Amino acid sequence: MDDVPVWAARLRAERRNRLWTQREMAKQLVDAADGQARARLPGRESLTRMIKDWEAGRHRPKDPYGVLYSRVFGMNEHELFSDGGAAPRRAPADVLKELHRQGDPLSPIANRNGRRVSTETVADLSSRVHSLRLADDVLAGGDLIQPAFRELEAAVRIYREGIHTEDVGQGLLVAIGEFAQIAGWVASDAGQRDQAARTYRLGISAAHEAGDGTLESNLVGSLAYQISNSGDPSEGVELAHTALEVAGPDAPPRARALCWDRVAWAHARNGEAQATMRALGEADDALADDNGRDEPSYLYWVDAGELQIMKARAYTELRRPLRAVPLLTDVLSRYNATHTRELALYLSWLAVALADANEPEEAALAAGRMLSLSADVASDRTAQRARVVLARLKPYRDLPQVRELLINHR
Structure with a gap:
């Protein structure tokens, strides 16, 4: 991509941020055209080939495509096609690769002599993490930060020092991921944002190792939310879209709705009104889409009222x-x-x-x-x-x- 013009890389990055294929991008351009202009556009396959050429920097889009791109992305046409300015946002796959490049803080210790861990222990940890979430509903971060991290550290110690089957180990990793999510949230609420970010990344590692995409998405989204509030809003947008991609199209409705909510907030913090409105609408649609998937208990609070609050x-x-x-x-x-x-x-x-x-x-x-x-x-x-x-x-x-x-x- 080094030889690709900045404007071409920007077109590609903006499309990928929205998780659209080039064929979906063609549909968006057609939908953005008014009646007469739409009638003059080429067929979908031809337009898709043109998009490939534009993103490769072979040709710069001519009228009316510059206007259509600016409508679809909600960006000023001059800004979108300029050769300067900020670098394009990273694609979700690149962001995720960076998140996974954090080392392995969960590797079991050598010559473990700990007790055998049972499924009852995993169930107990799941119960304890949910109790911590309920406590967070009525207590603030400064009151909960010490007990939250005691619980997280205990779960990590059980996983690293104990002897367990593969299934029990997976359950322990999920518990660690869930503890990391609520402990990171508590730390952020207590003003310990660096500690929160480290904790979210620990949870991302645990959820990824366990193969739990919904939990991993929730953790990436939690990190996105913190960075949108107190860091670089553009990085928050990258992370929020990464969380959406990790969740995938078949994630439980509440998980998808939460992802879109965080995407909306990241764009709002970045001053991107059109992208914000689109994400808010996607959140509503996701919550209304009952796809029959079982929903994790940590999503209990995501409902129509919470989406209304985020809109406001x-x-x-x-x-x-x-x-x-x-x-x-x-x-x-x-x-x-x-x-x-x-x-x-x-x-x-x-x-x-x-x-x-x-x-x-x-x-x-x-x-x-x-x-x-x-x-x-x-x-x-x-x-x-x-x-x-x-x-x-x-x-x-x-x-x-x-x-x-x-x-x-x-």
């Missing part, structure tokens, strides 16, 4: 408050008040959306409730969101309600 957050991130406010108001009217951290986080999005809608008094009310709820919550997420909310309200400091809030929470 994405709309807020894209500065579309008229879409975000009604969704957030609806969700908050029936949200479980025992989930204090999540309630505070969603109030923070409502406060920002109301400020963007030029409703500073209402924004101050939502912000005040958010700050009150999160005052004793040991969560770095709520602390970060509090800073975002207060910064967004500063332009309205001349209003009494806002001024009082800013003074009380300097």
